[in-house]
Amino acid sequence: MDHSPETHPADSTPARADTFATTRWTVVLAAGRPGSPQAAMALEELCRTYWFPLYAYVRRRGQTREDAEDLTQAFFARLLEKGFLESAGAERGRFRAFLLTALKRFMANEWDRSRTLKRGGGATPLPLDPQQADSQFLAASNDLPPDRAFDREWAVALLERVVIRLRDECVAEGRAGQFDHLKIFLTSGKGASSHADAAAALGTEEGAVRVAVHRLRKRYRQLLRDEVAQTLAQGAYVDAEMAALFGAFSK
Amino acid sequence: MSNQASTVPTNPTCPDCGTPLASGALAGICPACLLKSGASADSVTQAGRIPFIPPTVEELAALFPALEILEFIGKGGMGAVYKARQRQLDRIVALKVLPPALGDDATFAERFAREARALAKLNHPGIVTLYEFGHVTQPTGPLFYILMEFVDGVNLRQLLSGGRISPREALAIVPQICDALQFAHDRGIVHRDIKPENLLIDRRGAVKVADFGLAKLVGNDGRAGSPLPAADSPVESGAQETSRPTNDLTDAGKVMGTPRYMAPEQSERPSEVDHRADIYALGVVFYQMLTGELPAKELRPPSTKVQIDVRLDEIVLRALERNPSQRYAAVSEMKTEVEMLEKEPLEASSKDSGSTRTMENPAAEAKPDQTRFHTSTAIRVFGITMGAAIFLWLFLPKNDGSRGQQTNVAVAAPQTSSKKTFTVPDFQIRRVLTDLDLDLPADLLPEPRYQQVLKVERTPLLDGSAIAGAFVEESRGKTNPPNIRVKLTVDGSRKFQEITRTNLNRRLAIMVNGKILSAPNITEEIKGGGFQIPGPRVEEEMDALLKHLNSGSSEFSNLRFGKTNSLTITNSPRNQPVFLSLEWGLWVTNPPAPTHTRRFQDWRRSNNVDLAGRYIEPGSSGANIPMVLTFSLTLADIGKDSWDRITPEMARLHWNLPDELAESMNAIMATGSAGTYLFRTERDVFGVIEVLGATPDDSGVRIRYKLVEHGSQP
Known part of the structure; x- marks a missing residue:
């Protein structure tokens, strides 16, 4: 790594990989025609990231494993149908809130297992692995109220996506090893080991580690904000949404 | 279960x-x-900022046995300052210690030494003298310090907080700063952080500039990508040489981190920062001294706020030009003009040439002794911009000249009050020149020594086009070939904006009836980055065009705009093109495209990532400033704020171009090119695209666009 300040900024700034540079939820909403390809793609992308919080919510509401799978799939199928998004009401601004409200409504009014079966024997719009879903749910089980747990799992899903994106960027730049050693510094917890240890592990200078950590954290923040923004109709609410997600972890 | x-x-x-x-x-x-x-971190830019707690006097005393640390003076983003006495010399000095976090960077010590050596050479009465520098070792790491001249007085911030400085005082202070800055600039040293805190005034009224080059050293000048952990800290504060850590009047209510004195290029194009950034910052300081306020976004001349010699506006606004090339080329020039004011009272100078600016509309007035451009009624202008790559091609009616409407264009010749009037037949907007064969008037041509590097590339000129010739300095000629570029906007406002990087000689000319008429030495009456002549609005033009065409053909009927897509375009990773499918409003990454140009063409063909250019890719330059490389889009600049005024018919009709012109272009829209453009792809997809500007964190460019659709389509 070159530390010279004379280096062109481009050389020292991590490459940016915002392949989803537009706000997906905005695309979904702005399309206005839920059947349009871009809206469908954006919605699918969102659903793929956030299926688990929904699934877990359904489980928490007392559904069996099989029913939860079917219900989640049916819900997504419904979501991807034309016209459904028009029902997005006051929650339009936030995908998280919208999805939970829609799911509740779906569970209360629409879902009928027999009907779902009739309609196509369990359409599977999402590549949902039942085994994985189940074990993930069991691992995540806690005593929180379902809505609270939903938010928390949502946050985890979002963070996972951010961390994966971050890692992918590092891998693309040939710094996979560095990422694995430095990711603990993304949080500033007491449990984190020292820069010196990481430097030793990576065979580099402590100063270089600090710089790398600094960059990684900076990029992480950018990606986090971006990912949060993806679920919002307007980027302006990013801070509020982040606060809301953080609130899910408060005791 | x-x-x-x-x-x-x-x-x-x-x-x-x-x-x-x-x-x-x-x-x-x-x-x-x-x-x-x-x-x-409340913002990305604040990320990783390490708070700096200045050492106590006692702690320092232990580290600096040769000094008697007398008192803590103040603290800023670049360190803390103490008053001290060198025991051996019995000399009062100022000791500045830098934030310890800086030392975390392995290369800092070396850069610090290099910078300090350069600063030590700045021996000027207007510059705080550097005595000594180095670092002392403490358990937590090296503590870098600078020992320098102690200035017994106040800084300008403190002076300002006492109220507005009288124009007379300002006029006494500014030339001194100019002198000091010129001295440093002559030696290749740019301050980069001129602000009231760094301008010290001793008891005799002598001004001394402090903290030369420190901003660069600690990465506090907006240079992105600095490797220092603390380098993200914005210009929240700087070395506050003698400022007490008390409340700061102008900071009240301001968001910390606002780069208040920072020239635009310092944040936008840090690699291009030169001495003119100091001139800008001095302009801000000057403005503040005169008005008591910082310049607002919508820059108002100081004389509209306070009762001052209106000629001061000229000086301040020129220093505050967004574009460095439109500022004073040297700070000594600024000094000369300031001093001129003192020598020539306003009454005397305002007699000649009627140059006194009116208070109501200062920006519309010309500079003294300079020619003004007038338009009588309207100029039917459509413009083209090349070079930087934004093209506007004008539709060429086949029966040009057959129409009776006339438009008058008046150009005032320089140094005379006479006006020449030309008539331009309506719609005789002809593509006059396509090649290098520019019949430029002699006075528009650069000096012979520039001529060899002058390069004019296929710049089609149209009637009504104005030319802003820009010839670069000789020294830069080799690397930055000069261009003649033309910019006119269709919305009727003719903007003579900065087009090139470094223009010394700027001339304007106008093309009328196929002839270039020059207005020699019309140095720009440009204020606030633009120069506008009100003209007909674009819809009038287009409506007339529509009628003129008598277009009952279905090609132009039943058109509508599709959905508006708003996107942020960011740099793509590792030069990997990412395409925007205009039709879908989605990014296309798969299959991955090769970066090699020829293979890329093959790839586009084989993958049907079509040659119609329905895709734009984010710039892959990796440059700090987000660039958008539009791919295979032909763009027409239609001026800002045209988004809502453009009808689908306009967007469609506009491109009724001869086929040979509809080649593909690369266009680079930097952040600065916010504006609205019509576009056409190779496969005749038409639309309007608006570049809204950079995202707040500068990581991308926000755009929106809409496509023209045929009403018959679903």
């Missing part, structure tokens, strides 16, 4: 907050802490 709780393993919890840890991608990372860490 959901009752397998007994088999659930007990999850580990976060040692910091007790939150259960997740598995998967977040293994080992606490989600709550992660989220907190992501949200904790």
Whole structure:
């Protein structure tokens, strides 16, 4: 790594990989025609990231494993149908809130297992692995109220996506090893080991580690904000949404 | 089935907050802490900022036995300052210690030494003298320090906080700063952080500039990508040489981190910063001295705020030009003009040439002794911009000249009050020149020594086009070939904006009836980055065009705009093109495209990532400033704020171009090119695209666009 300040900024700034540079939820909403390809793609992308919080919510509401799978799939199928998004009401601004409200409504009014079966024997719009879903749910089980747990799992899903994106960027730049050693510094917890240890592990200078950590954290923040923004109709609410997600972890 | 709780393993919890840890991608990372860490820095730019707690006098005394540390003076982003006495010399000095975090960077010591040596050579009565520099070792790491001249007085910030400085005082202070800056600039040293805190005034009224080059050293001048952990700290504060850590009047209510004195290029194009950034900052300081306020976004001349000699506006506004090339070329020039004011009272100078600016509309007035451009009624202008790559081709009616309407264009010749009037037949907007065969008037041509590097590339000129010739300095000619560029906007406002990087000789000319008429030495009456002549609005033009065409053909009927897509375009990773499918409003990454040009063409063909250019790719330059490389789009600049005024018919008709002109172009729209453009792809997809500007964190460019659709389509 070159530390010279004379280096062109481009050389020292991590490459940016915002392949989803537009706000997906905005695309979904702005399309206005839920059947349009871009809206469908954006919605699918969102659903793929956030299926688990929904699934877990359904489980928490007392559904069996099989029913939860079917219900989640049916819900997504419904979501991807034309016209459904028009029902997005006051929650339009936030995908998280919208999805939970829609799911509740779906569970209360629409879902009928027999009907779902009739309609196509369990359409599977999402590549949902039942085994994985189940074990993930069991691992995540806690005593929180379902809505609270939903938010928390949502946050985890979002963070996972951010961390994966971050890692992918590092891998693309040939710094996979560095990422694995430095990711603990993304949080500033007491449990984190020292820069010196990481430097030793990576065979580099402590100063270089600090710089790398600094960059990684900076990029992480950018990606986090971006990912949060993806679920919002307007980027302006990013801070509020982040606060809301953080609130899910408060005791 | 959901009752397998007994088999659930007990999850580990976060040692910091007790939150259960997740598995998967977040293994080992606490989600709550992660989220907190992501949200904790209130902005991306503040990330990683390490708070600096200045050492106490006692702590310092232990580290500097040769000094008697007398008192703590103040603290800023670039360190803390103490008053001290050199025991041996019995000399009062100022000791500045830099934030310890700086020392974390392995290369800092070397850069510090290099910079300090350069600064030590700045021996000027207007510059705080550097005596000594180095570092002392303390348990937590090296502590870098600078020992320098102690200035017994106040800084300008303190002076300002006492109220507005009288124009007379300002006029006494500014030339001194100019002298000091010129001295440094002559030696290739740019201050980069001129602000009231760094301008010290001793008891005799002598001004001394402090902290030369420190901003660069600690990366506090907006240079992105600096490797220092603390380098993200914005210009929240600087070396406050003698300022007490008390409340700062102008900071009240201001968001910390606002680069108040920073020239635009310091944040936008840090690599291009030169001495003119100091001139800008001095302009801000000057403005503040005169008005008591910082210049607002919508820059108002100082004389509109306070009762001052209106000629001061000229000086201040020129220093505050967004574009460095339109500022004073040297700070000594600024000094000369300031001093001129003192020598020539306003009454005397305002007699000649009627140059006194009116208070109501100062920007519309010309500079003294300079020619003004007038338009009588309207100029039917359509413009083209090349070079930087924004093209506007004008539709060429086949029966040009057959129409009776006339438009008058008046050009005032320089140094005379006579006006020449030309008539331009309506719609005789002809593509006059396509090649290098520019019949430029002699006085528009550069000096012979520039001529050899003059390069004019295929710049089609149209009637009504104005030419802003820009010839670069000789020294830069080799690397930055000069261009003649033309910019006119269709909305009737003719903007003579900065087009090139470094123009010394700027001339304007106008093309009328196929002839270039020059207005020699019309140095720009440009204020606030633009120069506008009100003209007909674009819809009038287009409506008339529509009628003129008598277009009943279905090609132009039943058109509408599709949905508006708003996007942010960011740099693509590792030069990997990412395409925007205009029709879908989605990014296309697969299959990955090769970066090699020829293979890329093959790839486009084989993957049907079509040659119609329905895709634009984010710039892959990796440059700090987000660039958007539009691919295979032909663009027409239609001026800002035209988004809502453009009808689908206009967007469609506009491109009724001869086929040979509809070639593909690369266009680079930097952040600065915010504006609205019509576009046409190779496969005749038409639309309007608006570049809205950079995202707040500068990581991308926000755009929106809409396509023209045929009403018959679903």
